[in-house]
Amino acid sequence: MHLDGRSAIVTGAGRGIGKEIALELARHGAEVVVNDLGADRGGAGTDNGPDDEVVAAIQAAGGTAMAAYCSVASYDEVGRMVAACAEAYGSVDIVVNVAGMLRERMVWNMTEDDWDAVISVHLKGHFNVCHHAAKLMRTARHGRIINFSSDAFKGSVGQCNYSAAKAGIIGLTRSLARELGRYGVTANAMCPLAAxxxxxxxxxxxxxxxxxxxxxxxxxxxxxxxxxPGPEFVAPMVAYLATDAAADVNGQVFHAERGRIHTYFYGEEARSIHKQTDGGLFDLDELLQWVPNTLMSGIPNIAPKQDA
Ligand SMILES: NC(=O)c1ccc[n+]([C@@H]2O[C@H](COP(=O)([O-])OP(=O)(O)OC[C@H]3O[C@@H](n4cnc5c(N)ncnc54)[C@H](O)[C@@H]3O)[C@@H](O)[C@H]2O)c1
Structure with a gap:
């Protein structure tokens, strides 16, 4: 099997997309740490039930799995989970960061707690797992990190906290790819669509x-x-990124849903204007004249003013 002898930590694996990924990695031979806090959609509460069910399903199918109920937002608890994986399975080969929640409000209604909670689980949660796992992966000179962003990185109404975290996860992932690539560790990001x-x-x-x-x-x-479509359509691409065959797929962002996987032009230079006189200093009057005809020509306001 493609992932025989590999160990994986999948966060948020009690439900939804994470659950399908844990099952898929186990089906391909990986030993899986199934992490889930059992929180509600807004990130509140705890419940070991969903996590235990996924572990039981993997074991019933002949696979190997163990539960980790900690919150990815806790640096120390995540450190213990990563150590437990290494102790039980001898390594941490694959990390898939899927855990997530939502606190949706318009920016003018968003509380400091809404902001902090979403950044803690998504952005800091990703850092926590990647940081602890990267230490082991760098030493082992092997690893696969798959992080969960979202198309919300483009901007999303009522989700400025989530959107900022998901854009941050892409920056984090591409930095990890550059830092860890030389040690045989890859880091890629997924933007899924799933019911x-x-x-x-x-x-x-x-x-x-x-x-x-x-x-x-x-x-x-x-x-x-x-x-x-359902979350099962996202899992195969994650399994692919976890294989040895994907050793040179690094620092990329993918979208996956039923019947469609695509890449993005992300952060590449698109249009540009240049100035060689005046020491390269653009003058405001020049920009007033040039920008509409060059950089912004044909580009609409993504949220134009509405009639009252
Ligand atoms: N479903 C989509 O279409 C979609 C689109 C874009 C991005 N995503 C991202 O994919 C990931 C999975 O989303 P989903 O749709 O499967 O959601 P889901 O709500 O079904 O599953 C998320 C899981 O994360 C767990 N979780 C929440 N906070 C946690 C914490 N602090 N520590 C550990 N576990 C925690 C929850 O208990 C839950 O089981 C999320 O990061 C989400 O932002 C999903």
Whole structure:
């Protein structure tokens, strides 16, 4: 099997996308630490149940797994989880950071706690796991890190905390790729699309219905949303990135959903203007004249002002 002899830590693996990834890695022979706090969609509460069920499912299928119930937001607890993986399975070969939650509000309503909670679980949570695992991977001169970003990195209404964390995760991932590549460790990011409690739940469906009734979205957009594919379609690409065959796939960002995987042009220079006179100092009057005709030509306001 492709991942025989490899050990993996999958965070947020009690439900949704993380669960499918834990099952998929185990199916391909990896020994899996199944991490999940058992939190609700907003990140509150704890429940060992979902984690235990995934461990039991892997074991029932003949695989090897153990549970870790800690929060990825805790630097010390994550350190203990990584050490436990190394002790039980002899190494930490694969890390998949999937744990996540949402606290959605417009920026003017967002509390400091909403901001801090989302940054702690997503951005700091990723750092915690990557940091502790990277120490072992660097020494072992082998490792696969797969981090979970989101298309929300492009900007998302009501999710400025989440969007900032997910964009940060791409920066983190690309930095890890550059720092660790020379030690045989790769780091890549995934932007999934999958129906889970995070994306398709009663409250969200209600909101979509309201938008449809108010003609803010078309019937086709509504139908498309309701037919969102399941989390199992994301897992195979993660397994691929974990294999030895993906040794030179590093620092990349992928989108995965049913029937479609794509890359992004991310952070590459697109259009540019140059000035060679005046020591390269652009003058405001020049920018007022040039920018609309060059850098911004044909580029719309992503959220134009609405009529009152
Ligand atoms: N579902 C999508 O379409 C989608 C789109 C873009 C990005 N994502 C990202 O994919 C990841 C998985 O999302 P999902 O849709 O499967 O969500 P989900 O809510 O189904 O699963 C998330 C899991 O993370 C766990 N978790 C929450 N906080 C935790 C913490 N502090 N420590 C450990 N575990 C914790 C939860 O208990 C839950 O089981 C998230 O990072 C999410 O932001 C999902």
């Amino acid at each position: 889970t409690r995070m994306t398709v739940n009663d409250k969200v469906i209600e909101g979509m219905k309201r938008r449809l009734d108010n003609a803010l979205i078309s019937q086709a957009q509504y139908d498309n949303f309701m037919a969102m």
